[in-house]
Amino acid sequence: MSPTADRHALVIGASRGLGLVLAGELARRDWRVVATTRGDDAELRANAHTRSGRLSVESLEMTSPEQLAALRERLAGSRFDLLFVNAAIDRGDLPIGEVPTEMFTEVMITNVLSPLRTLEALRGLVVPGGTVAVMSSEQGSISRNTEDGYELYKASKAALNQLMRSYTTRYATDEHTKLLIDPGHNRTRLGGPDAPLDPKESVPAVVDVLEAQAGAPGLQFLDYQGEVVPW
Template sequence: MSATSHRQALIIGASRGLGLVLAGELARRGWRVIATTRQNDSELHANADVWNGRLEVESLEMTSSEQLAALRERLADRQLDLLFVNAAIDRGNLSIDEVSTDMFTEVMVTNALSPLRTLEALRGLVAPGGTVAVMSSDQGSISRNTEDGYELYKASKAALNQLMRSYATRYANDGQTKLLLDPGHNRTRLGGPDAPLDPHDSIPAVVDILEAQAGAPGLQFLDRHGETVPW
């Protein structure tokens, strides 16, 4: 990676929760951060004022190919050390027989298809030796799926992991580090108020991993402790 004062990151999906904390943590460490939101009045805009130009806000609906292309054009003169896609939705603790086709499509498009389309659209902005990363979950681990519940969400994360593996195979020789990261069960809108982890505690550990793994070859699926998550 480049020198600390010049490291640049693009965080996709930073309006709240883990993405918002991630953008702030990178800015705190001296990164120049571009962070996207779908909302004009998100907390992200308020945070941008705090970081003295180290945090920029861009508008993006990640599921829109047109908006991805437009963002790519707006950032054409940038060179990124990190491209991080953070996006997920959940539609409740339903068994698969309770999931409508429309709900299945919505969750799979948001949680699996769109993150990889985003990497495809924006990977050309990443510098040689840079990192592309996606926020995953141990809920996507097939071997750890030993408890009932949240079947659609688990399936979407497993699909995300598989698509990322295909991506890593296709671009095996591009020199970029590729990471799937499990931040643990955090107290966010998605994780719920009873989750055991606070994002302000878990996300600094995630950033430690991002910085430590910079330049590492191949694809890794790691938790916030840097331990490998089984596929």
């Protein structure tokens, strides 16, 4: 990332939850942030009004290739030190044999295909030495999959990690730091009210990791404390 204070970030998926807190934390640290939303964005836009121009909002339905191309066109003149893609849905705790085909397709398109399409579409906006990062989960770790439950969600995060590995192989010489981030189990709509972590505490730690890893080569799968998550 740029050594100067004038750092620019593009956060995909910031209307609520972890993405919302992430965009706000970056702006609080004096990053200039462009954050995208699918439409449920009242809190994000309210945050933008309080950030003295350091946070702006763009519309994007990430699963739409047409909207993704339109965003790329709107941002053609911009350059970013950080591109962070945050997207995940969970459709409940069904054994895989009971998952309807439509549900499987929806989760895989949202959690796997769309984040990588987004990286492919927007990576050209990231400066040399910049960072591309994707919100993953410890749930995507195959070696740590030792408890029952949430099979489809786990599979989607493992597939995301695998495609990010392929992305890294394809663009091994592009000078971008590449990160998969496990933010921990947070109290969000996705994580549920009984999760142990508060995003207002865990997300600043995520930003610490992003800033500390700037310029690091290759792909790393790290948690919010900067510890390696096993594949």
